[in-house]
Amino acid sequence: MALVLHLSQLSSLSHMASLAPRAHHRRIARAVLDDAAQRQEGQVFALHNDDLLLLFRSDAAGTPITETLARLFLVDVPDPVGLTTLWSMARDGAAVLQYAQARLLDTPPEPERPELNGSVQAIGAIESVIEHSRITDLMQQQTAVLVMPGHAGRLQPLFREITFSVAVLEARIAATGQANADPFLFRHLASRLDGRMLNVLRQDLQVNGPLTAGTRRLGPTLHLNLTLSGILSDRFAHFAATCRAIGTRVGVEIPLVEACADPEAFVTARTRLRLAGLALVLDGVSHHALMLTMPMVLEPDLIKLDWSPRLPEAGSAVDQAVMALGGDRVVLHRAETEEALSWGLAHGIRRFQGRHVDAMLAAGRIGACAQGSGCSLRQCMERASATGTAGRVGCSNPTLLDAAAPLAIRAQAMA
Amino acid sequence: MSGTGFPGWIGPSAEQAVDPQATGKGIHAQSMVPVGTHGLEELHHLVRDCTASGVERRVLLLRTDLLPARLTRTHHLRLTRAAFDALMTAERARMHDLPMGRLAVSWRGTAPEPLQQSLDALEQLLGDGFRIGPSAVQSLIRLFELPRDGAALLTAAGFGEAADAAPRRLRIASAAILPPPLVPLDAAALAAMERQLAAADLAHFARRKPIYRLDGSHVRLAWEKRYLSISELTATLAPGRSAQADAWLFRRLTRVLDRRMLALLSAPHELRGAGPFSLNLNVGSMLSPEFLRFDAVLPGALRGRIVLDMQPADVLADPAAFAFACGFARARGYRLLLRDVTATLLPLLCLSRMGLDLVQLRWSLGLSRVTPLMLQAGSTEWMLSQADEPDALQWGRDQGITLFQGRGLAATT
Numbered sequence: 001m002a003l004v005l006h007l008s009q010l011s012s013l014s015h016m017a018s019l020a021p022r023a024h025h026r027r028i029a030r031a032v033l034d035d036a037a038q039r040q041e042g043q044v045f046a047l048h049n050d051d052l053l054l055l056f057r058s059d060a061a062g063t064p065i066t067e068t069l070a071r072l073f074l075v076d077v078p079d080p081v082g083l084t085t086l087w088s089m090a091r092d093g094a095a096v097l098q099y100a101q102a103r104l105l106d107t108p109p110e111p112e113r114p115e116l117n118g119s120v121q122a123i124g125a126i127e128s129v130i131e132h133s134r135i136t137d138l139m140q141q142q143t144a145v146l147v148m149p150g151h152a153g154r155l156q157p158l159f160r161e162i163t164f165s166v167a168v169l170e171a172r173i174a175a176t177g178q179a180n181a182d183p184f185l186f187r188h189l190a191s192r193l194d195g196r197m198l199n200v201l202r203q204d205l206q207v208n209g210p211l212t213a214g215t216r217r218l219g220p221t222l223h224l225n226l227t228l229s230g231i232l233s234d235r236f237a238h239f240a241a242t243c244r245a246i247g248t249r250v251g252v253e254i255p256l257v258e259a260c261a262d263p264e265a266f267v268t269a270r271t272r273l274r275l276a277g278l279a280l281v282l283d284g285v286s287h288h289a290l291m292l293t294m295p296m297v298l299e300p301d302l303i304k305l306d307w308s309p310r311l312p313e314a315g316s317a318v319d320q321a322v323m324a325l326g327g328d329r330v331v332l333h334r335a336e337t338e339e340a341l342s343w344g345l346a347h348g349i350r351r352f353q354g355r356h357v358d359a360m361l362a363a364g365r366i367g368a369c370a371q372g373s374g375c376s377l378r379q380c381m382e383r384a385s386a387t388g389t390a391g392r393v394g395c396s397n398p399t400l401l402d403a404a405a406p407l408a409i410r411a412q413a414m415a
Numbered sequence: 416m417s418g419t420g421f422p423g424w425i426g427p428s429a430e431q432a433v434d435p436q437a438t439g440k441g442i443h444a445q446s447m448v449p450v451g452t453h454g455l456e457e458l459h460h461l462v463r464d465c466t467a468s469g470v471e472r473r474v475l476l477l478r479t480d481l482l483p484a485r486l487t488r489t490h491h492l493r494l495t496r497a498a499f500d501a502l503m504t505a506e507r508a509r510m511h512d513l514p515m516g517r518l519a520v521s522w523r524g525t526a527p528e529p530l531q532q533s534l535d536a537l538e539q540l541l542g543d544g545f546r547i548g549p550s551a552v553q554s555l556i557r558l559f560e561l562p563r564d565g566a567a568l569l570t571a572a573g574f575g576e577a578a579d580a581a582p583r584r585l586r587i588a589s590a591a592i593l594p595p596p597l598v599p600l601d602a603a604a605l606a607a608m609e610r611q612l613a614a615a616d617l618a619h620f621a622r623r624k625p626i627y628r629l630d631g632s633h634v635r636l637a638w639e640k641r642y643l644s645i646s647e648l649t650a651t652l653a654p655g656r657s658a659q660a661d662a663w664l665f666r667r668l669t670r671v672l673d674r675r676m677l678a679l680l681s682a683p684h685e686l687r688g689a690g691p692f693s694l695n696l697n698v699g700s701m702l703s704p705e706f707l708r709f710d711a712v713l714p715g716a717l718r719g720r721i722v723l724d725m726q727p728a729d730v731l732a733d734p735a736a737f738a739f740a741c742g743f744a745r746a747r748g749y750r751l752l753l754r755d756v757t758a759t760l761l762p763l764l765c766l767s768r769m770g771l772d773l774v775q776l777r778w779s780l781g782l783s784r785v786t787p788l789m790l791q792a793g794s795t796e797w798m799l800s801q802a803d804e805p806d807a808l809q810w811g812r813d814q815g816i817t818l819f820q821g822r823g824l825a826a827t828t
Contacts, residue, residue: 024702024736028743031707068746075738120609120667124602183732184670188602188663232497261662261728263759264540268497271536275500288734297763 001058002087002096005029005069007050009083010076021050025076032072036065047103053096055089075288078313123185125173127192130164133172135200136211136388140165143220143361143384144331144353147345155360158331158351159251161223162201162211162387164193187227187258194230198239205242211387212248223251223281228258231269240276251302255284259298270299281331287311290321296329304333307340307354322347358384371396454511454519455573461521462565472523472561474568475502475533480515481555492516498540501532513572521561530558539759542780599660600668604653609671611652617675620648626693626798626820629812637818638691638722641680643672666697666729673700677709686714693722693752697729701740710747719748722773726755727764741770752798758782767793773818775800778807790814 007021007029033044033054042056054065066084073080087096130138141162145155201224204211212222230236231252243250252273259266259282273280282300285293287308295303303325311318322330327348335341335354344352362380366372372380375395383395384402395401458474465472479495496518502508505526511519520533537556559568600608620643628637645668649658659665673696680686680694700706701723713721723744730737730753741751752773756764758781766774775798776782783806790797799811802821811819 022736024699024739027704027707028702028739031710032743032746063746071746072739072742074742075735120602120606124606127602182667184663184666185602188661188667191661191663232493257728257731260731260760260763261666263757263763265494267539267759268494268500268536271500271532272497275504286734288738289731291768292731292734292765293763294765295763 001056002089002092003033003054003056003065004085004087004096004099005033005052005054006083006085007052010050010073025073026050028072029069032068033065036068040065045100047100048106049103051103053100078310120185122173123189126169126189129169129172130192130196134388135196137390138164138168138172139387140168140385141387142353142358144223144351145357145361147341147350147352155357155364157220159221159223161225161253161353162197163225164197183257187255187261190225191227191229194226194233195235197224197226198230198233198235202235202239202242205246205248221249221251221279223253225253225255225283228254228262228265228269231272232265236272240272240278243278244276249279251279251281253281253283253304256282256289256293256295256298257284260293266298283333287314287318291317294324296325301329302331302351303329304331304353305349307332307334307336307344309337309339312339312343319347322349355381365400369397369400372400454513455569457509457511458513458519458521458569458572462561462569465561466565469562470523471525472507472521473525473530474519474521474559474561474564475499475530476513476557476559476568476571477518477537478555478557478571479518494540495537498536499533501529501536502526503529505529511572517572519568519572539781597657597660598655600649600653600656600658600664601661602664604656605664605668608649608653608668612671612675615652617643617648617672617679620644620651621676621679623692624820625824626818627824629808629817629819629824634824636690638693638720640693640695640724640820641676642695643676645669645672648672669695670697670699673697674703674705677703677705681705681709681712683712686712686717689714689717691717691720691722693724695724695726695754698725698733698737698740701725701744702736719750721748722750722752724752724754724775727753727760730769737769745770754800758785761785761789766795767791771795773798775820776816778802778804778810778821783810787814 007025010021010025029052030044030046033052036042037044037054037056040056040058042054045053045055047053056065066081066086069084070080073083077083087093089096139162141160143160144158146158148154148156201212201222203209226236231254254266254269270280279301280299281302281304282295282298283304284306285295285303286306287310289295290305291314305322305325327350330344330349331351331353332340332344332349333353335344335352335356337356340354340356341352344350358381359377362377362384365384366375366377366380369375379394380401383392386392392398392401461472461474464470477495479492482491482495496510499510499518499520502520502522503510505522505524507521507523508526508529509521511521513519522529534556541555557571559565559571561568622642622644624640624642626637626640628635645658645665649656658668673694676694677696677700696706725737744751750772751770752775753764753766753769753771754775755777756766756774757777758779761776773796778799778801796818797814797816798818798820799807799816800820802808802811802819802824807821808819808824
């Protein structure tokens with residue numbers, strides 16, 4: 001018998017092109033097949049397109065290899081049985097050979113690097129960049145919207161999230177993929193970013209600067225990402241005191257994983273946020289995480305659920321979990337496609353954030369802009385995400401570019 | 416101290432004030448006596464004023480000087496101070512830094528709600544977070560009513576009351592000469608440590624801890640937990656540093672050490688004649704080449720008797736990898752355990768969906784408030800760790816738990 005494990009199809013089958021096949025998929029699948037080969041007098045061949053070919057005797061006892069593989073990939077693909085093809089060598093031997101030969105003509109995959117993901121040195125270098133760079137050049141912003149009930153096309157800006165741009169940080173140290181390759185190192189980095197973020201926003205608030213202008217009126221709320229140690233720091237106390245004095249509306253986003261890592265500190269941080277009158281947003285809730293947790297127990301004001309193309313296929317368990325959260329509490333995050341919006345609306349969700357929302361807002365701006373004929377949608381989106389003036393070069397109508405930003409910015413720009 | 420307008424604010428110098436080195440915390444009490452006398456002066460004034468005016472005030476005193484040394488790092492003290500946030504909203508609330516690191520909050524009137532919130536926060540922090548037994552928690556916190564308790568407050572707040580009032584096991588902060596506080600590990604120090612680890616022989620840092628099965632009055636060894644002593648290892652490779660102070664760098668370090676532990680266990684003859692054991696592993700480590708090598712040399716007699724322990728935050732950092740790792744480990748006959756589940760975490764986790772064999776609850780007073788309903792997770796078996804005190808053991812038995820880890824148990828066998 002011949003079995004082909006189509007690891008090359010993992011990305012298309014899972015809709016997660018950036019993630020699959022991951023190094024552990026290759027490594028463990030190979031180990032499972034090697035084990036089967038040993039038990040069933042077979043041999044494993046690694047094809048150049050990431051597929052694995054196992055030639056084996058079919059009459060051995062034990063769990064069928066296809067079943068083991070299907071169980072392994074159950075979470076990664078909706079139909080893991082489709083990942084494998086079984087051939088009878090007696091009948092299809094020539095076809096198997098032809099398939100394997102064709103795959104051997106492909107470019108071989110890069111050999112696996114044995115070290116851990118992400119290096120500590122790279123994180124150290126990024127820390128140094130943060131210390132010595134102008135902060136607004138490292139940041140980006142994104143607007144979340146409320147889809148107005150009864151006005152499917154009308155978007156009301158809800159909050160504006162200011163974050164550090166991982167891509168910019170990595171570009172500064174010429175190490176693409178290093179900053180968030182290791183989730184633990186990334187959380188450490190986040191704690192280092194907190195201090196700078198709080199200082200720059202506090203100063204901006206005090207002088208009614210461009211980053212936070214308008215947050216005292218009825219414009220969108222300002223959202224920032226903080227770690228628990230950041231919230232428990234003196235800098236945060238200074239920042240919160242300033243927000244309170246000015247009456248600005250701020251939401252603080254905390255990743256679910258951070259809350260789980262230290263639930264006691266989370267409870268203390270939540271108390272501190274409440275006393276300061278700031279909203280608590282639970283960030284980074286994937287549909288996988290939603291299946292393993294009950295985030296409402298953490299009593300956040302909003303929950304950011306990450307959109308995934310797997311959500312519509314995930315079945316009633318996910319639907320029930322989303323219903324339990326309550327549509328009014330959920331922001332569908334990373335809403336990159338029309339499908340995301342449709343799914344969200346069908347599930348009672350009205351709050352959205354992501355590239356698709358950025359594009360809708362940009363399309364609205366270009367349509368309304370007298371000078372917009374020479375601008376592409378992408379340019380308008382990128383300029384709107386910039387926090388510094390450098391990133392906005394080329395836009396001759398900054399007033400409109402900020403249309404999704406707080407009202408005061410618009411007033412200021414028009415004056 | 417106070418007065419910035421933000422009720423949660425505990426003082427512009429809090430960052431320095433919670434630094435054990437700066438304050439003369441209990442562990443440095445001998446050499447840093449003058450620190451905290453200002454707070455004591457404030458209390459003297461307060462007592463005098465209350466006595467003269469008859470205006471009632473209350474004072475909550477926290478004997479931070481009696482905290483075990485392991486709980487006197489900067490972040491512990493910061494969390495402790497933050498537990499007073501609610502109380503700082505009470506009328507005329509002030510925080511007083513006292514000698515030997517003791518801490519007091521005074522306020523006007525009774526303020527029952529903020530007081531209860533702060534007491535709950537403290538109890539939760541000290542009990543669930545710091546894992547101090549309930550009786551010890553009681554000895555750390557005292558409430559005084561002014562003007563009635565003025566003299567008793569000044570005695571307890573200053574040097575007058577020795578640490579004798581506290582149980583002996585908490586008397587770590589006495590005047591003994593202890594090493595200076597550890598500096599948190601940073602990225603550069605961790606990078607250096609990782610380089611050293613690559614060449615270091617870790618065999619003499621390997622430790623074992625017994626897990627017991629209690630069946631009626633019969634106690635037997637269920638398995639041994641095998642681990643590397645990270646504190647000893649850090650003291651050797653990065654002296655003066657604390658690996659635990661930065662939680663995320665610590666987790667990264669555990670991933671490096673997982674692989675070394677697996678390599679250690681894969682050495683020829685290492686597992687010959689070994690009994691069943693458990694390993695703390697990160698999800699990523701279960702999918703590493705080192706795990707595959709360990710799996711390849713695992714003696715047949717041990718297959719099906721090895722428990723792999725994972726942490727909740729690690730599971731949630733990459734749930735897809737967790738599911739994949741579980742599928743693989745299960746196919747290879749390993750038993751899966753979720754460890755360090757606290758009373759606070761328990762209601763958050765959907766344990767029945769995780770497909771685990773075992774869940775390890777970490778004992779704290781908060782667990783006694785857990786309902787039996789919360790301990791239903793399909794066919795998952797429960798285990799109670801850090802069951803050092805009789806009440807922990809009793810609670811576990813009452814819940815039908817038979818697997819325990821704790822110092823008290825070692826003595827009964």
